[in-house]
Amino acid sequence: MDHKGKQFIYDSDIEWEDLGGGVKRKIMSYDENVMMVKVAFETGGIGSLHNHVHRQISYVDSGVFEITIEENKKTLKQGDAFFIPPNLVHGAFCIEEGTLIDIFTPFREDFISK
Numbered sequence: 001m002d003h004k005g006k007q008f009i010y011d012s013d014i015e016w017e018d019l020g021g022g023v024k025r026k027i028m029s030y031d032e033n034v035m036m037v038k039v040a041f042e043t044g045g046i047g048s049l050h051n052h053v054h055r056q057i058s059y060v061d062s063g064v065f066e067i068t069i070e071e072n073k074k075t076l077k078q079g080d081a082f083f084i085p086p087n088l089v090h091g092a093f094c095i096e097e098g099t100l101i102d103i104f105t106p107f108r109e110d111f112i113s114k
Helices: none
Strands: 019-020 022-031 036-039 046-052 053-068 072-077 081-084 090-103
Touching: 046 072, 072 081
Parallel strands: none
Antiparallel strands: 019 022, 022 036, 036 090, 046 090, 053 072, 053 081, 053 090
């Protein structure tokens, strides 16, 4: 189901997309300017180092994560957040099972183009 422009978002209406390696995601809603994505990690799950042109801000909804942005590594827990400007190399390692809420601007076209 496409959630483009969905105004009221019910988590139970959206299926998880298994990304492998103990990571899965749900695209909650988006338009051309912004996208919200829920990403669940099992303990030991890895969001591999990567970069993209999008601005990203992420909220740690639950769990404990080691977040890498360029050469900086920080441990973040529930209630913490991080911001990634365009093109910086970043990644996540899940220390304790949890969920990140990612916001991208503009939207991640690569997440919906299959």
